[in-house]
Amino acid sequence: MQDVNSGYSPNIVAFCCNWCSYAGADLAGSSRLSYPANVKIIRVPCSCRVNPMFVLKAFQRGADGVILCGCHPGDCHYVTGNYYTRRRMALLFSFLDYLGIERERTRVEWVSAAEGARFSAVMNDFVKTVASLGENKRLTDLRCKEGSDNA
Amino acid sequence: MQRIGVFICWCGSNIAATVDVERVSEVIRSEPGVVFSANYQYMCSENGQQLVKNAIKEYNLTAVVIGSCSPRMHEATFRKAAEEAGLNPYMVEIANIREHCSWIHKDREEATEKALVLVRTAIAKVNLDAPLQAGESPVTKRALVIGGGIAGIQAALDIAEAGFEVDIVEKNPTIGGRMAQLDKTFPTLDCSACILTPKMVDCAQNEKIDILSYSEVEEVKGFVGNFSVKIRRKARYVDETKCTGCKVCMEKCPSKKGLNEFNMGLNNRTAIYIPFAQAIPNVAVIDPEQCIKLKTGKCGICQKFCGVGAIDYTMKDEFIERKYGAIVVATGFRPLKPDKFNEYGYADNKDVITSLELERLMNAAGPTDGVLLRPSDGTHPKVITFIQCVGSRDTSGCGKPYCSKICCMYTAKHAMLIREKYPDTEVHVFYIDVRTPGKNYDEFYRRAVEQYGVDYIKGMVGKVYNQNGKLMVQGSNLIDNEQVVIPSDLVVLATAIEPEPSVRKVATLLTASIDTNNFLTESHAKLRPVESPTAGVYLAGVCQGPKDIPETVSQASACAAKVIGLLVKDKLKTNPCIAHPDESMCNGCSQCANVCAYGAITYVDKEFRLGGGKTEVRRVASVNPAVCQGCGACTVTCPSGAMDLSGFSSGQIMSEVEAICKM
Ligand SMILES: Cc1cc2nc3c(=O)[nH]c(=O)nc-3n(C[C@H](O)[C@H](O)[C@H](O)COP(=O)(O)OP(=O)(O)OC[C@H]3O[C@@H](n4cnc5c(N)ncnc54)[C@H](O)[C@@H]3O)c2cc1C
Ligand code: SF4
Ligand code: SF4
Numbered sequence: 073m074q075d076v077n078s079g080y081s082p083n084i085v086a087f088c089c090n091w092c093s094y095a096g097a098d099l100a101g102s103s104r105l106s107y108p109a110n111v112k113i114i115r116v117p118c119s120c121r122v123n124p125m126f127v128l129k130a131f132q133r134g135a136d137g138v139i140l141c142g143c144h145p146g147d148c149h150y151v152t153g154n155y156y157t158r159r160r161m162a163l164l165f166s167f168l169d170y171l172g173i174e175r176e177r178t179r180v181e182w183v184s185a186a187e188g189a190r191f192s193a194v195m196n197d198f199v200k201t202v203a204s205l206g207e208n209k210r211l212t213d214l215r216c217k218e219g220s221d222n223a
Numbered sequence: 224m225q226r227i228g229v230f231i232c233w234c235g236s237n238i239a240a241t242v243d244v245e246r247v248s249e250v251i252r253s254e255p256g257v258v259f260s261a262n263y264q265y266m267c268s269e270n271g272q273q274l275v276k277n278a279i280k281e282y283n284l285t286a287v288v289i290g291s292c293s294p295r296m297h298e299a300t301f302r303k304a305a306e307e308a309g310l311n312p313y314m315v316e317i318a319n320i321r322e323h324c325s326w327i328h329k330d331r332e333e334a335t336e337k338a339l340v341l342v343r344t345a346i347a348k349v350n351l352d353a354p355l356q357a358g359e360s361p362v363t364k365r366a367l368v369i370g371g372g373i374a375g376i377q378a379a380l381d382i383a384e385a386g387f388e389v390d391i392v393e394k395n396p397t398i399g400g401r402m403a404q405l406d407k408t409f410p411t412l413d414c415s416a417c418i419l420t421p422k423m424v425d426c427a428q429n430e431k432i433d434i435l436s437y438s439e440v441e442e443v444k445g446f447v448g449n450f451s452v453k454i455r456r457k458a459r460y461v462d463e464t465k466c467t468g469c470k471v472c473m474e475k476c477p478s479k480k481g482l483n484e485f486n487m488g489l490n491n492r493t494a495i496y497i498p499f500a501q502a503i504p505n506v507a508v509i510d511p512e513q514c515i516k517l518k519t520g521k522c523g524i525c526q527k528f529c530g531v532g533a534i535d536y537t538m539k540d541e542f543i544e545r546k547y548g549a550i551v552v553a554t555g556f557r558p559l560k561p562d563k564f565n566e567y568g569y570a571d572n573k574d575v576i577t578s579l580e581l582e583r584l585m586n587a588a589g590p591t592d593g594v595l596l597r598p599s600d601g602t603h604p605k606v607i608t609f610i611q612c613v614g615s616r617d618t619s620g621c622g623k624p625y626c627s628k629i630c631c632m633y634t635a636k637h638a639m640l641i642r643e644k645y646p647d648t649e650v651h652v653f654y655i656d657v658r659t660p661g662k663n664y665d666e667f668y669r670r671a672v673e674q675y676g677v678d679y680i681k682g683m684v685g686k687v688y689n690q691n692g693k694l695m696v697q698g699s700n701l702i703d704n705e706q707v708v709i710p711s712d713l714v715v716l717a718t719a720i721e722p723e724p725s726v727r728k729v730a731t732l733l734t735a736s737i738d739t740n741n742f743l744t745e746s747h748a749k750l751r752p753v754e755s756p757t758a759g760v761y762l763a764g765v766c767q768g769p770k771d772i773p774e775t776v777s778q779a780s781a782c783a784a785k786v787i788g789l790l791v792k793d794k795l796k797t798n799p800c801i802a803h804p805d806e807s808m809c810n811g812c813s814q815c816a817n818v819c820a821y822g823a824i825t826y827v828d829k830e831f832r833l834g835g836g837k838t839e840v841r842r843v844a845s846v847n848p849a850v851c852q853g854c855g856a857c858t859v860t861c862p863s864g865a866m867d868l869s870g871f872s873s874g875q876i877m878s879e880v881e882a883i884c885k886m
Contacts, residue, residue, distance in 0.1 A: 085883050090295075091736075091756060098293045101322025109328045109337040112344070112883045113319070115294070117800070117871055121855030126876050133884030143736075149756065150854035151734050151820040160859065186738065192327070 082136035082202045084111045086195070087126070089119045091149035092184045093141030099188030100195075107195035110203075111139075118142065119180070120153035124164045127178070131168070131211040137177045137202035141191070144182040154182070172210040176201050225286040225314075225350050228259040228278045229342060232266035232291035234321055239264075241325040243335040247290065251342055256350060258282050267297050275301065276308035286314045286349040290342045292321040311354030313799065313870060318345035340883060347882035351875045355799035360849045362448040363548040364790050367392065369440055369729055372400020373772055374764025374779045375553035376422050381783030382551075383431035387790050390433045390545065391426065392440055392454055394725065397502035398423055400555050404485060404579060406586040406593075408772060409636040410667045416501060416588070423503040436504055439725075441542065443550075443732040444822075446850065447759030448795045450547045458538040460509035460517070461495070465533035468497060468505035472525035472534070481513040483590070487580045489598060490590035495525050495534075500588060507533075549759050549786040550733065552743060553779065554726045556765040559614045559719040563621055567613065567716055568687040573599040574694055575687060575714045578630070581637055585644075595645065597713055604712035607641060608696045609634050609652040610684050614719035616655065623719045625740060628769035630717035631658050635671040637715065642675040651678045651709055653698050661773075680707065687714055726766055735760050743767050753781045761785050800870030801851040802858060804844040807831070808865035811842035815857035815866055823851040 088094040094115050100107070116122055119142030130138045140161060142154040157180060165178040179198055183191045231248045233239035244262045252260040259282045263271050266289055278284060287310065289301050294317035302312035318341040328334040366382050368375045371393030382389045391398060402408075403423075405415035426432050435454060442453035476493035483492040485499050494513035497505060515522035516536055526534040558579050562570040569575045574597050576584070587593035597604050611634055614622030631654070638650045657679070659668045671677045684698035693710040700707050722741040730737045735755040736744045743762050746754040753761050763779040764770070770778070789795075804815075806829060816824040827845045830838050844866065846857075858866045858873065867873055 083884060085880060094293075095295060098295055098319075098322040101293070101326040104326055106327045106329070109324075109330075109333045112337070112340055113323055114344070114876060114879050114883070115319075116855065116876065117868070118854040118856065120859060121868065121871060121876075123859045123873060123876075125873070126880055129877055129880045130884060133881055135880075135884050147736055149734065149736070150852055150856065152818075153820070153854050153856050156818060156856055156859070185744075 080203070080207060082110050082199060082207075083134065084137045084139065084199060084202060085130045085135045086111050086113045087116050087119065087122045087138075087140045088113050089142045089149070089153075090115055090117050092143035092147065092182075093119070093191065095185035096141070096183040096187045096191040099185065100191040101188075103188045105188055105192035107192045108199045110199050111195050118148065118150045118153035119157040120150070120160075122157065124160060127164060127168075128211070131173055131208060134208070134212045136205075136208045137179075137198060139179045139181060139194075139198055141181050141183045141194070144184055147184065168211075173208065174205055176205060177208060225256050225352075226258045226282065226284050227256045227286045227288060227346060227349060228275070228282060228284040229257055229261075229288045229346070230266055230271075230275055230278075230290065231260075231262040231320070231342070232271070232289065233262065233264045234292060234325075235264060238291070238321050238325040241328060241331055241334045242320055242338045243331060246335055247338050247342060250339060251346075254343065254346055256346065259284065266291050267300055272300070272304040275304050279305065279308040279310050284310065286316075286352060288316050288318060288342060288345045288349050290318040290320045290338065290345070293317070293319045293323070313355040314349065314352050316345040316349040316352065318342040343885075344879045344882040347878040348875045351872060351878060353869070355869055357796040357799045358848050359794045360448055360797050362790060362792050362795055363450070363546045365389065365545070365547050366549045366551065366786050366790065367450070367452055367545070367547040368551045368553060370400070370553035370555055370764070370766070371395075371398030371434065371436070372553060372555045372764060373402045373419060373422075374555065374766075374775045375400070375551065376426055377776050377779035378551045378553060378763050378783045378786070379432050380422065380425055380429065381780050382786050382790075383429045385783075385787045386431070387787065388431050388433070390435055390547075392438050393434065393436045394439050395498070396437045396459070396506070396508040397498045397504070398426065398434060398436060399503070401579070402772060403499065403501075404487070404582055404586075406582045406589075407636065407640060409632045410661070410663045412636070412640070420501040423501065427503045434504060437508060440729060440732060446852070448548045448789070449849070450550055450759065451544060452547060452550075453542055453544050456541045456543060458511075458540050459506070460511070460514070460534065460536055460538045461507045462533045462535055463504060463506050465531045466506040467531055468507070469530065470497065470507075471528050471530065472507055473497065475524050475528045477522065477524060478513050478515050481510050486583045486590045487577070489580060489583055509534075549761065549789050551761045551763055551782050551786060552726070552729060552733070552735065552755070552766055553763040554723045554729055554766045556720040556769075557723050559622065559721050561613055561716050561718050564613060566686050567610065567684070567714070568689070568694075569716060572687070572689055572694060572714075573597075574604075574712065575716065577716050577718045578633060578637065581715050585637075585640060595641065602712075603645070604648065606649045606709070606711045607651070607713045607715065608694075608709050608711040609638060609650070609715045609717060610696070611652065611654040611717045613716040617719075623721060623740060625769065626658065627719045628658070629720070629771045632661075632664060632667065632771065634715075634717045635659070635668045635677075638677040639671045639675045642677060649678070651680060651696075651711070653680050653682060653684050653696070655681070655683060682707075720765065720769055722766055733757055733760050753778055753785060759789065797849055798853055799848075800853045800868065801848055802846045802853065802855065802866055802868050804846065804861075804865045805867065806843045806865075808863045809843040810863055810865075811844065812862065814860050814862060815844055818856045818860045820854070820856070821850050821852055823847045824857060
């Protein structure tokens with residue numbers, strides 16, 4: 073997805089747990105349920121593997137949105153992992169909001185292995201939301217942006 | 224620096240039609256560390272794998288990246304290929320450029336760009352991969368089957384046949400499940416008991432099988448090959464080893480008001496009872512809710528009359544702990560209670576019954592000795608109306624959204640059996656669709672219509688009401704496009720079936736996943752239909768989805784084959800992608816053990832050298848590699864940054880983030 077006027081196209085990092093959401097993304101794929109190419113998925117065993125540092129790193133490196141997907145509460149492959157995620161990210165996201173990373177740029181969603189349609193819908197919606205906010209400039213390390221040597 | 228080989232798969236045209244595979248392969252060639260890059264039509268094919276093996280040897284590759292379908296599909300395939308070429312299998316990473324790219328994007332330019340990013344991300348990860356060694360864990364050569372219906376019985380018999388010990392844990396006083404309640408069974412109309420009870424006896428006589436009836440699973444620890452299960456043996460108040468099943472106690476027991484569950488509450492039973500004549504074990508049980516002795520302390524008649532001294536009113540629940548290598552879940556189903564559906568008047572009219580109640584009314588061992596009589600007044604019903612899909616295919620929220628699959632067939636069966644036995648009876652069936660796929664199934668249904676003259680009416684029923692002792696069934700006939708009212712003597716509801724509710728507890732104990740309808744989910748709907756996503760747990764029968772007896776038995780035997788395949792192994796490879804603390808950074812704070820759902824983390828005292836000849840003893844975390852499941856919860860919790868996860872290390876994920884954001 074790209075803004076026709078500005079040419080701006082958000083870059084989105086999606087952390088997906090191996091058992092539910094990554095499989096849900098696979099199902100979205102095999103069902104040909106499209107969502108914008110802006111979304112790039114990193115596979116983690118459980119959503120609880122996502123350290124707040126990874127999210128901060130993404131924003132520092134110029135990501136415009138970060139989304140974590142895990143199994144539905146009660147269905148975590150590792151029993152309780154997604155509960156940790158829920159609590160950790162609630163805290164982190166409000167902290168990020170305080171720093172000026174809008175709340176809409178961060179999200180936790182539960183997507184099961186059977187919910188390919190939901191995966192695609194969530195991603196479509198998230199990309200649209202982030203695109204409407206424009207580029208994330210707040211936390212971005214300017215050295216990481218295009219044209220710099222550190223890129 | 225790794226020496227990386229990158230292989231881009233076309234997947235026929237699945238990837239190549241949308242992603243410019245040649246270009247990806249070309250551009251990636253100049254990435255730092257990449258010493259070989261190729262693309263091929265089918266990487267997973269024999270030739271594709273050979274390409275990887277040859278390149279590993281020829282270019283001395285230390286790491287491999289495959290741009291292909293999902294790692295859930297072929298990660299294992301490529302790891303094995305790498306291993307065969309002498310590379311550590313964990314030095315392989317997959318970039319998912321099919322499910323996550325070519326299949327969901329249309330624009331070739333965009334998809335190619337994204338594929339490049341995904342491959343670069345995999346390169347970033349593989350750069351930090353370290354060779355991992357899968358550990359080994361021993362296999363306990365004994366299986367547990369939870370639920371003793373036909374599914375559990377079949378699975379247990381097959382496993383025992385192969386020479387392994389197996390325990391059946393059944394929550395009811397007898398095994399047999401729902402099939403024991405049925406009269407005759409489609410499509411062949413053989414008597415259910417005649418085909419089931421010999422199997423039940425086989426279970427009892429097989430020395431490899433231990434039937435733990437009237438028992439429930441309370442706690443499950445461990446993992447595939449090494450489960451440790453705590454089982455509650457509910458107090459029966461009758462010594463199973465002494466009781467001979469003579470039934471004297473049942474004759475003498477003065478408390479006769481208990482609802483007979485086996486007969487779907489259509490008649491009563493004594494407080495001490497044997498559920499049915501062919502029960503296995505054929506041992507009495509006391510219902511503490513009904514027993515006068517247990518409630519008031521007075522009575523004790525059964526004890527007086529029991530010739531072998533089997534009655535023991537002081538019996539308490541007991542717990543036993545056993546070890547298993549594999550677990551089969553076969554907890555079955557229950558029919559949905561139709562009282563929520565006011566339109567059918569089930570709660571208000573005794574002569575509106577469910578299909579399972581009808582099975583009991585037609586069964587020779589049932590409350591009416593097999594004579595079909597109305598529950599209200601004991602007369603012969605002359606007009607019987609069946610209503611199909613009660614609570615099935617119901618998206619209103621009141622019922623179940625799925626098709627219960629067996630009702631079309633058993634309703635045709637009921638209609639036919641009634642017409643056969645009582646030819647003067649008029650039989651109507653309201654249906655939405657008749658769904659009878661299966662060998663000889665459609666023929667079976669057509670026989671009901673053509674040979675037995677059953678009146679099938681396509682349409683839904685709006686209301687059942689009582690008018691002068693007749694049950695008026697008001698519905699629509701969609702074919703003739705008219706409203707019809709059928710005055711009936713008996714109305715039979717083909718109610719939806721739903722998973723036995725206790726399956727939720729079982730699923731939680733086993734960390735097996737369950738869908739929104741409480742059916743257990745299989746590991747892969749098509750390719751791994753009898754395995755749960757939790758390793759070592761298998762699914763048989765209706766607990767996995769609605770099915771009839773032939774399907775249940777096939778699935779149970781398939782489960783048994785899987786279990787046998789597991790139990791013949793002496794050792795299992797364990798997943799090496801597990802947590803490990805950096806002992807020099809760990810301060811023994813215990814936070815990691817608090818979040819570990821598996822109790823994999825303990826603490827040990829270790830001696831550290833401080834320099835200058837001094838040493839210090841510190842408490843540090845230690846992860847049990849056989850117990851850790853590799854979720855990573857501890858890694859994020861650790862305030863010292865000491866805990867990391869092999870295969871998904873913090874450094875790796877950070878570098879993946881960087882690779883994605885580098886644009
Ligand atoms: C009215 C009716 C008529 C039918 N007619 C036919 C027919 O003619 N032909 C045909 O092929 N099929 C028929 N069926 C379908 C048939 O009954 C099922 O396919 C079959 O019973 C499924 O067997 P199962 O072992 O999966 O489940 P079940 O028979 O339900 O057995 C499950 C067992 O597990 C036990 N259990 C449950 N939870 C636990 C727990 N937590 N711990 C321990 N034990 C537990 C239960 O007590 C039970 O003994 C009919 C079904 C109905 C309702
Ligand atoms: S990775 Fe998960 S299972 Fe392993 S020790 Fe850490 S918390 Fe426990
Ligand atoms: S949380 Fe970290 S520091 Fe604390 S005991 Fe576990 S590994 Fe050691």
